[in-house]
Amino acid sequence: MPVVCPGSFDPITLGHVDVIERTAACFDEVIVGVAQNSAKNHLFTPQERVELAKAALAHLPGVKVEALTGLLVDFCVAHGARILVKGVRGAGDFEYETDMAQWNRSLKDIETLLLPTAPEWSYLSSTKVREVATLGGDVREYVPAVVAERIVAKLALVASPGKEPSDG
Numbered sequence: 200m201p202v203v204c205p206g207s208f209d210p211i212t213l214g215h216v217d218v219i220e221r222t223a224a225c226f227d228e229v230i231v232g233v234a235q236n237s238a239k240n241h242l243f244t245p246q247e248r249v250e251l252a253k254a255a256l257a258h259l260p261g262v263k264v265e266a267l268t269g270l271l272v273d274f275c276v277a278h279g280a281r282i283l284v285k286g287v288r289g290a291g292d293f294e295y296e297t298d299m300a301q302w303n304r305s306l307k308d309i310e311t312l313l314l315p316t317a318p319e320w321s322y323l324s325s326t327k328v329r330e331v332a333t334l335g336g337d338v339r340e341y342v343p344a345v346v347a348e349r350i351v352a353k354l355a356l357v358a359s360p361g362k363e364p365s366d367g
């Protein structure tokens with residue numbers, strides 16, 4: 200039976216990769232659900248986030264990446280999964296994730312396992328990666344190489360929407 204690792208992944212970070220690698224070491228089949236969160240103003244489109252997550256997780260044979268639309272519990276049922284795995288960085292995440300876990304168990308009896316993130320990534324978030332990159336900082340230490348390249352290209356495109364990054 201597969202387990203699901205859901206998230207917005209805008210973009211996928213080395214913290215996410217660590218949690219998914221450790222989940223894949225515990226479960227044979229892992230489905231990464233890349234969600235469209237209407238409350239968030241995304242940098243990357245859903246398709247781009249799926250593509251980047253696939254590239255970042257290509258070394259893990261038991262891991263599949265799919266777009267998640269609608270309710271997470273329905274995504275789980277559609278994929279024959281009863282368990283969600285989520286990384287928690289600290290008390291703030293724990294409170295948020297406990298609330299979500301109770302909703303998901305109440306809606307469709309989906310259980311949530313919380314995995315503490317590696318201490319070196321306890322401060323890492325996609326939000327901060329986007330902020331640092333937007334302000335011209337180097338994010339190569341925090342994201343897979345493919346993401347670091349794409350974020351620079353994406354920000355150049357956002358800054359000059361009429362130009363392709365290769366236009367010079």
Ligand code: PNS
Nearest residue numbers: 205206207208234236269270271272302
């Ligand atoms: O990485 P994030 O942004 O913290 O992930 C949040 C996510 C995608 C797991 C959450 O927004 C979600 O479950 N979205 C799917 C829609 C849904 O089921 N919402 C009701 C949850 S009670």
